[in-house]
Amino acid sequence: MARRRVAICDLIGRTVVRRNLVAGNWKMNGSRAMAAAWCADVAGNIGPAGAGEVAVCPPHILIAAVVGALAGSSVRVGAQDVDVNDNGAFTGQTSARLIADSGCRYVIVGHSERRAGYGESDQLVARKAGAALAFGLRPIICVGETRAQREAGDTEAVVGRQLAALLAGIVPEAWPEVVIAYEPVWAIGTGLTAAPDQAQQVHRFIRQRLAARDARIAAQCRILYGGSMKPDNAAQLIDQPDIDGGLVGGASLDAGDFLAICAAAGS
Numbered sequence: 544m545a546r547r548r549v550a551i552c553d554l555i556g557r558t559v560v561r562r563n564l565v566a567g568n569w570k571m572n573g574s575r576a577m578a579a580a581w582c583a584d585v586a587g588n589i590g591p592a593g594a595g596e597v598a599v600c601p602p603h604i605l606i607a608a609v610v611g612a613l614a615g616s617s618v619r620v621g622a623q624d625v626d627v628n629d630n631g632a633f634t635g636q637t638s639a640r641l642i643a644d645s646g647c648r649y650v651i652v653g654h655s656e657r658r659a660g661y662g663e664s665d666q667l668v669a670r671k672a673g674a675a676l677a678f679g680l681r682p683i684i685c686v687g688e689t690r691a692q693r694e695a696g697d698t699e700a701v702v703g704r705q706l707a708a709l710l711a712g713i714v715p716e717a718w719p720e721v722v723i724a725y726e727p728v729w730a731i732g733t734g735l736t737a738a739p740d741q742a743q744q745v746h747r748f749i750r751q752r753l754a755a756r757d758a759r760i761a762a763q764c765r766i767l768y769g770g771s772m773k774p775d776n777a778a779q780l781i782d783q784p785d786i787d788g789g790l791v792g793g794a795s796l797d798a799g800d801f802l803a804i805c806a807a808a809g810s
């Protein structure tokens with residue numbers, strides 16, 4: 544199905560249009576050969592930029608090849624992490640300046656694998672988002688609860704705390720460029736997907752929290768769902784009123800599956 548863009552009015556009556564976004568997260572997967580074949584397939588079949596946007600986030604080492612291979616297509620490229628520093632003696636790290644200079648438009652920030660595996664705090668995630676925004680990148684900022692937190696009834700407390708750090712750390716003028724990805728940790732890479740109404744409930748909570756700060760931020764901010772999104776569940780999820788696309792891990796490695804998810808989002 545091809546989903547419409549969402550047009551809503553903010554509090555002062557202006558029409559705000561949120562374009563769906565489907566972003567692929569290859570994580571630490573792929574190769575130069577895989578990237579060349581994937582880009583040829585996706586660039587050849589994606590069509591012009593329409594109601595939605597499409598992006599792919601390969602490992603840093605493949606970014607240059609992917610940017611080159613997708614040149615002239617409507618598919619944007621993103622990175623999977625960013626350092627808070629601009630430049631200097633930070634061996635192994637990659638700055639927003641370098642990511643933007645490489646031709647990227649997006650960067651994933653605060654993925655649960657980084658929060659859990661590399662000790663990234665809510666405050667560090669907000670600083671990383673700020674660094675990305677300062678260089679014209681759109682951060683895709685991940686939030687979400689673990690299975691234990693959901694079972695303890697703490698989903699809103701956890702997501703609310705993660706959002707509070709973002710609202711404290713990102714200036715209001717920058718929010719139109721911010722994308723939030725709600726990724727329940729228990730659904731990432733597990734094959735378990737949040738049911739559409741279950742995901743919508745948390746997406747609505749996120750939008751309400753944003754609205755409590757500023758109705759315009761809430762109206763403009765795109766909120767993606769991530770967690771075992773596949774061609775057979777994408778349309779139902781993206782059709783929910785507060786879900787504006789998907790952050791896709793495993794299924795983004797297969798060009799055919801990724802294209803099918805983009806089609807479900809009208810992208």
Ligand code: PEP
Pocket residue numbers: 568570726730731732733734769770771772790791792793794
């Ligand atoms: C992710 O890593 O952001 C993700 C959503 O992974 P998967 O689609 O494989 O669950």
